[in-house]
Amino acid sequence: MRDAKDCLARASEMERRAGACGAPNLETELLSMAQTWRYLAQQALWQDAFTAQTLQDSDLK
Amino acid sequence: MPRPIPGIEDAQTLAQAIVDTIHEPLLVLDSAFSVLAASRSFYETFKVDPEHTVGCPLYALGDGQWDIPALRELLETIIPERVAMNGFEVNHDFPGLGRRVMLLNARKVIYETSANSTILLAFTDITARRAIEREKESLLSRTRDLLNQKEVLLQEMQHRVANSLQIIASILMLKARAVTSDEIRFHLKDAHQRVISVAEVQSHLHASGGVNQIEVGPYLTKLCASLAASMVGDSQPIALKVVADDATIGSDKAVSIGLIVTELLINAVKYAFPVFKDDARVTVTFASDDEAWTLTVGDNGVGKAVKPVQGRPGGLGTVIVDALVKQLDGQMTVASADGMTVMIRHPHLAALPPVEA
Numbered sequence: 001m002r003d004a005k006d007c008l009a010r011a012s013e014m015e016r017r018a019g020a021c022g023a024p025n026l027e028t029e030l031l032s033m034a035q036t037w038r039y040l041a042q043q044a045l046w047q048d049a050f051t052a053q054t055l056q057d058s059d060l061k
Numbered sequence: 062m063p064r065p066i067p068g069i070e071d072a073q074t075l076a077q078a079i080v081d082t083i084h085e086p087l088l089v090l091d092s093a094f095s096v097l098a099a100s101r102s103f104y105e106t107f108k109v110d111p112e113h114t115v116g117c118p119l120y121a122l123g124d125g126q127w128d129i130p131a132l133r134e135l136l137e138t139i140i141p142e143r144v145a146m147n148g149f150e151v152n153h154d155f156p157g158l159g160r161r162v163m164l165l166n167a168r169k170v171i172y173e174t175s176a177n178s179t180i181l182l183a184f185t186d187i188t189a190r191r192a193i194e195r196e197k198e199s200l201l202s203r204t205r206d207l208l209n210q211k212e213v214l215l216q217e218m219q220h221r222v223a224n225s226l227q228i229i230a231s232i233l234m235l236k237a238r239a240v241t242s243d244e245i246r247f248h249l250k251d252a253h254q255r256v257i258s259v260a261e262v263q264s265h266l267h268a269s270g271g272v273n274q275i276e277v278g279p280y281l282t283k284l285c286a287s288l289a290a291s292m293v294g295d296s297q298p299i300a301l302k303v304v305a306d307d308a309t310i311g312s313d314k315a316v317s318i319g320l321i322v323t324e325l326l327i328n329a330v331k332y333a334f335p336v337f338k339d340d341a342r343v344t345v346t347f348a349s350d351d352e353a354w355t356l357t358v359g360d361n362g363v364g365k366a367v368k369p370v371q372g373r374p375g376g377l378g379t380v381i382v383d384a385l386v387k388q389l390d391g392q393m394t395v396a397s398a399d400g401m402t403v404m405i406r407h408p409h410l411a412a413l414p415p416v417e418a
Contacts, residue, residue, distance in 0.1 A: 001220045014210070021203075029207060033214055040214075043221045050228060054235075 004044040011037035083183075090180040094119045094136055097179060106186065108157050119182075129153050135167055140180060144169045150187075162188045219267045226260035251377070254292070254327060261287055262319035266312060275315040277347045278305035284319055285326065285345055292330050299330060300342040308349035314407075317385045318347075318356060324378045324385075325358040325403055333362025333401060352408060359402035365395070 002010070014034035018027045077098060080087055086103035088096055095118050104110060109123055119136075120128040131151045139146050149165040164185040171178050230253050237249035265284050266275065282303045289301040310318065322345055329343045338361075346357040382403075386393045391407040 001224065002217055007217070010213075026203065026207070033210060036214055036218070040217055040221060043225075047221065047224050047228065054231065 002040075002044065003048060004041040007037050007041035007044055011035075011041065086184040088119070088182040090119055090136075090182060092178050092180070094180070096122070103184070106158075106184070107155065123156065126156050132165070135165060136180065136182075140167050140169050144171075160188075161186055162191045216267075219263070223260055223264055223267070226256055226263065230256040230260065255323075255377075255381075257291060258288070258320065258323035258327070262316055262323065265319065266315060273312055274309040275312050277308045277310050277315070277318070277349075278303070280315060280319070281305055281322060281345055281347060284322065288323060288326050292327065297334050297337055297341060299334065300340070301326075302342065302344045303346075304344065305347040306349055308347065308354060310354070314389060317389050321356065321382055321385050321405065322358060324382050328378045329358070329360040329362065329401070333360040335363060338362070353406050354409070355407075356405045357402060359400060361400040364399070364401050365397035 011034045014030045014037060018030035018034065021027055021030065076089075080089060080098050080100045083100055084102060085100075086106045087100040088103060089098040091097055096115050099111065099114050104114070107123065107126075114122060120133070129151060131149075131153075135146060135149050135151075139149070145166075145168040147166045149167065151163045151165055152160070153163065154160045164187050166181075166183045166185075168181045169178055170181060233249050233253035233256060237246050237253060240246050240249065261284060265280055265287075282305070285301050285303050289299070293299045293301070326343060326345075333343070334341045341361065343358065343360045346355075346359075348355050348357075382393070386405055389405070389407050391405045394404050394406075396402045396404070
């Protein structure tokens, strides 16, 4: 699984490609993928933070 | 059999007419590569006139624009050896025309009545075709890349969905360990097991490549193997067997079937063997014919309890199975002899009777 930083890097890469491709259909596809990568970055943020916190809590017990 | 041309003059007239008629540029050269004749399209394409063409050495034409190493190789090396050469590609910057990709067809004509020979040299301008091919290749490459990127994205989505389910299951298990009430612990562990089951179905669908049609046999076999690994304890070993034909099924139905099998397995593991049994077994069967598919989950346990046990029948598992069977438009029958057998039959769409208006 990729972490939030990696997901955001992929989102930026998709946006860069969308800006450079010059084909409207492809641009829409790439922007949609960029949006999904940003959503995944949010998922990664809370999931990874939650897992780390849970591990920390169980270590403290 | 072709009719002979009456005289040599007529033959020359015919040859010239052919040269003038063909669409592609064509040159007729003598054995020293001087131009004997050129087609009208040659003059038009390469913007030269007959006065400065006929009788001139090919390599000197148009201020030496035809003095091309590849063309020399074709005429001086290949043609003497092979007599004919088709599809010889020359990429050259022609003055006034720009860079062009030309496909050359050359043929040496040998006469029976003369020691002289001539060479026919035809040109096809494939610059536009090559540009289209390059564009097509580039488009294909971009499409392949996009598909790869989408595949990576889809996999990441599936990993995150699985992770969410795993987190929910972990929370339930943490809570189950923390509570003091046995009943609450039972329900929390039950909920944990169900979330794990959903995660298993999701993960097995993911592993099958996300295609629309799922092969039922391998799907159920893998699903049951991992369910058995997580549910069947050492205190009561249960042999789990999957028997399935080579049927395939839509992924939407595969989800429902997976969840039904999971619920029935949970039920069998929990309630079919309240006392130790040596040869405890659960068999999952999937069979499909022209009319319908049938899913059967049977055990050799104690069968249906006379006094309803919590969760069997009428428990959450039954509610879930009922809902899934209804969603599938299937028919469920339960038999209790030598254990318990649940059979779900689903007619194929084509086998359904027509709906009356």
